Amino acid sequence: MGxxxxxxLPNDPLDADIQGNSxxxxxxxxxxxxxxxxxxxxxxxxxxxxxxxGKAPGRGAWIAVDRATLDAAQAKGRLKAALARAFxxxxxTAPADLGQRxxxxxxxxxxxxxxxxxxxxxxxxxxxxxETAARSGKVxxxxxxxxxxxxxxxxxDQALRVGNGTEGSGARGLVIAAGRxxxxxxxxxxxxxxxxxxxRDAAARVGDAIARWHAFIGFEAGDRPCETASQGPSxxxxxxxxxxxxTNEGSRASS
Numbered sequence: 001m002g003x004x005x006x007x008x009l010p011n012d013p014l015d016a017d018i019q020g021n022s023x024x025x026x027x028x029x030x031x032x033x034x035x036x037x038x039x040x041x042x043x044x045x046x047x048x049x050x051x052x053x054g055k056a057p058g059r060g061a062w063i064a065v066d067r068a069t070l071d072a073a074q075a076k077g078r079l080k081a082a083l084a085r086a087f088x089x090x091x092x093t094a095p096a097d098l099g100q101r102x103x104x105x106x107x108x109x110x111x112x113x114x115x116x117x118x119x120x121x122x123x124x125x126x127x128x129x130x131e132t133a134a135r136s137g138k139v140x141x142x143x144x145x146x147x148x149x150x151x152x153x154x155x156x157d158q159a160l161r162v163g164n165g166t167e168g169s170g171a172r173g174l175v176i177a178a179g180r181x182x183x184x185x186x187x188x189x190x191x192x193x194x195x196x197x198x199x200r201d202a203a204a205r206v207g208d209a210i211a212r213w214h215a216f217i218g219f220e221a222g223d224r225p226c227e228t229a230s231q232g233p234s235x236x237x238x239x240x241x242x243x244x245x246x247t248n249e250g251s252r253a254s255s
Contacts, residue, residue, distance in 0.1 A: 025064035026082040027073050035208050037062045038102055038216065040083070048083055048094045052105045061086035066218045067099045074098065106213035111178070111186035113209040114195065118187050122202035125189055127152060130196040134159035140203030142173030143195040143210075145180040156194055176210060177219040 022031040023039075040048045040063065041056035051060060061083055063070060073079040074094060083092045095101065117123050124133045133139050134156060142160050144153050157172035164171070173194070176183070183192040197203040213219075 023062040026061050026086045027063055027065050030064045032064055037064050046091045046093055048092055050102045050105045052109045067103055067216055071099045103217050106216055110209040110213045113206055115186055117202050122197055122199045124196040124198055130156055130194055131159045133196055134163045137163035138198045139196045140200050141197035141207055144173050144175045145183050145193050147179040148193045177214055
């Protein structure tokens, strides 16, 4: 996407699209906290580009739909009409690959958040270290790579339940829409299979970033166990309702 400078327009006004801290999706009309939505902003050439971190100046347009819905709206011309209304300009255009750009940007943001937490000391990596931290109740969020093995997931999920005092509940870590090569690269470690986040605030930050990414790409990660992740991140894998836990797993990780 490059580093195209975004057009500077007047800041988002407090109009019907904004109530309190919520924003309205230009396609569905649904309202939600900005942390759950994707902001779009204008480049000088009139192109609409994703502003995932919400830092670009000027008026923004917000979307709460998934990629399939966005792509369908773009194909039918509904997206262009909605953008024209949101930016009050008929010269607004959206790149044909806007959906892919948003998905890529959300993935980068989620992985960057993991990297920041790792540098901040709130991530635990390595199956044995994660298990120890989980059993002692220190893990706020547990993540499994999309290609993690079932045995390793079950072992750490059980440790998580023991540490949280929720044995027998079926609670487990969250399968993330990225395989171990992607996680390893993002965290600068070898063979990252599981990630644990220690700290409530850190877990919330990671969880929000991953939830927004998963919601947009349609990655269902709430009901299925780890072994269903063998098809890779495109499969609708689930890791339970537990908040995401971030840990870099080293070469001794369970597979």
